[in-house]
Amino acid sequence: MTSIITTRSDFYAEVQQFYARQMQTLDSGKLEAYADTFTEDGEFRHTPGREPARTRAGIIRDLYAVHQRFADDPQQRRHLFTMMNLDLQVDGSIRSTVYALVITTRPGGKPELVRSCVVHDVLVREDGGLRNRSRMVEHDGLD
Amino acid sequence: MTSIITTRSDFYAEVQQFYARQMQTLDSGKLEAYADTFTEDGEFRHTPGREPARTRAGIIRDLYAVHQRFADDPQQRRHLFTMMNLDLQVDGSIRSTVYALVITTRPGGKPELVRSCVVHDVLVREDGGLRNRSRMVEHDGLD
């Protein structure tokens, strides 16, 4: 069973499933549950030029600060990860380079393409599942 | 072989392949073939607030009614499913929660993002393949 886990197809599907649940969690506004997809000492840099959030507690604080901005502008945001490029590292961690689209829909409106990103993750195995040790997001179109 | 089928990676790829063929079939206008991806007693609720279509015959009728609307407005619609979140149920069925984008392109025009949805499926195994026992589509941006 252990050897099967290390074949490409197994961990590829596992990471896709991990991302689907992780980002559906975030898009549902479950910020604590999203932070829990990071390791305790995890690092999350979602905005270039901004200091990364560190530790789960720090990530939660940061997420609340970001979501505050949407308080007066209700909208459903969706994060779509595609084109997932994985590299299994010798220490068992997985480097993932994946495209992300952010799409938002306001009440009564059409969906809008808000942002095109490249996400750079380091994923590790913990408690039988995957967690982000780090996530660094690059935004397309920055000058 | 049977045991391999029950690993996550196997059914994850199988559902992705199922969705690709299913929605390419719909986007090609093969409405009967799309209805055939549902079980005989399948249920399809594509529009919130509208009564679900029931049984394959009912689904075909409903699809023809919907496609009628595009008769005077030729366009190529594409349904893109991403971020597929699967739960294998104890009865062997699969609950799938997946993001869907509807993109349309009119002759000579640019593609437009028409709708952002969350699709809730129950998939069952029949005749060696998968079929939808039910599909319920939520639309983002409804008031």
Add this chain to the structure above:
Amino acid sequence: MTSIITTRSDFYAEVQQFYARQMQTLDSGKLEAYADTFTEDGEFRHTPGREPARTRAGIIRDLYAVHQRFADDPQQRRHLFTMMNLDLQVDGSIRSTVYALVITTRPGGKPELVRSCVVHDVLVREDGGLRNRSRMVEHDGLD
């Protein structure tokens, strides 16, 4: 191990990984490395009505000609492949029919949906990996 490679889930993940790396390579402007994802006698028809590029050398020449057009209009293009529909052929090649979105972001701008396509690939195994023997791209919205 050889037999595992032939299960759907294994080659499905393998093709997804191949596409992710292939198109991230192209989007990074590494034109020679992209051409190297084709077989030596590979054929690439990216624009309907235009003669396909043939052989790796021909593909590189064609890519440079196309990228020339963007010289005065800097932008980050992204190719997103989704809804991958695979057919394993008896000769071991894989026919892939996959949706592609082209998204572009100019400095300081929002991402724009440039094109919706259907990509028809024939993939073959070479040197232990996959390569395109051919790629034919259909564009939605052509009159």
